[in-house]
Amino acid sequence: MKVAVGIALLVIGSILFHVLSPWWMTPIASNWGSIDHALIITLYICAVAFVGLNLFMAWAIWRYRHRPGNTAHYEPENARLEKRLTFWTAVGIAGMLAPGLLAWNQYVNVPDDAGVVEATGQQWQWTFRYPGRDGVLGTTAIAHISPDNTFGINSRDPYGRDDVLIDTSELHLPLGKPVKMVLRSKDVLHDFYVPQFRAKMDLVPGIATYFWMTPTALGSFDILCAELCGVGHHQMRGTVVVEKQADFDRWLSEQMTFGQLLAAAEKPQVWLATAEASRGRSFR
Structure with a gap:
């Protein structure tokens, strides 16, 4: 139970640190706003994964904590769950890679008038x-x-x-x-x-x-x-x-x-x- 509470407090503290922190990116002074957008998209995708997984882990520790008379159910494989995890992981990785690849395509193609x-x-x-x-x-x-x-x-x-x-x-x-x-x-x-x-x-x-x-x-x-x-x-x-x-x-x-x-x-x-x-x- 203490572990579940500790994980939940870690998530809350991380969110508050991000919202209230005085440290952020310096004001941009070039044309590379697309790089900022790629970083922010990556940050929020990682934040959703971090918050969701840790809160799920805290809930699972609390929900399935040891209690007299409870017996764990053994399930070595779950194809449906694995497919869902693979799909949403692929969506998250694609969401992080796509903005960066678009920015990189511009980054390496120098304008003729430069x-x-x-x-x-x-x-x-x-x-x-x-x-x-x-x-x-x-x-x-x-x-x-x-x-x-x-x-x-x-x-x-x-x-x-x-x-x-x-x-x-x-x-x-x-x-x-x-x-x-x-x-x-x-x-x-x-x-x-x-x-x-x-x-x-x-x-x-x-x-x-x-x-x-x-x-x-x-x-x-x-x-x-x-x-x-x-x-x-x-x-x-x-x-x-x-x-x-x-x-x-x-x-x-x-x-x-x-x-x-x-x-x-x-x-x-x-x-x-x-x-x-x-x-x-x-x-x-």
Whole structure:
């Protein structure tokens, strides 16, 4: 009897915690309301199953508790009951899977007019790269990574010369414009996650992954790494600033391109070569 009461109190407490809890999803700031709908449908299907099964178990414990003179009825098989359980279980699973599959179909099909931004993760920071006026990101490879080329861009690829490099953890995006996030990792598994965008994806070493979304609210939002990536995982944070198109264009025009970075790196070498030549002439 105490067990039945305890199970019933557990159900009541769980419902009250859900209804009265101050913790809920953050306000959405992207186009992925369908992901919220899939999560809420899953939550309520699981809630119905949780409440129904536990209350049935509490009732069965109370109804069929041991009493003098009562004898249990042994029934090893019940085909009718098994068919009902199989049917309603299938309905519940289909109800949880269908909204998620519909959302996923949209999630992996990037609109033709989407912009492109590359996010690179490494222990324990974020960097970003935008295509230049040509709208195409230059190719990259691990072999090209050096102290002067931390992004690993192929210097012989003409599409990479105008790429805009952001060597900080602050990402800027224009409001209302779809964007494809291309994700790379330099070392271990990471995960790019902005809770308000409802969109996330793993960064896998050796391959490029992606997702897309459309920011729908102005403001600054935290970028988190949602994949345990080492002892500094907790501090792998960044900021995404969603702003109007004019403000975004102004900010982007102030950033350094890969071509400018190469030119800046070559200047000291030219100066050293000139100095060496001058010294050689002075000894003659």
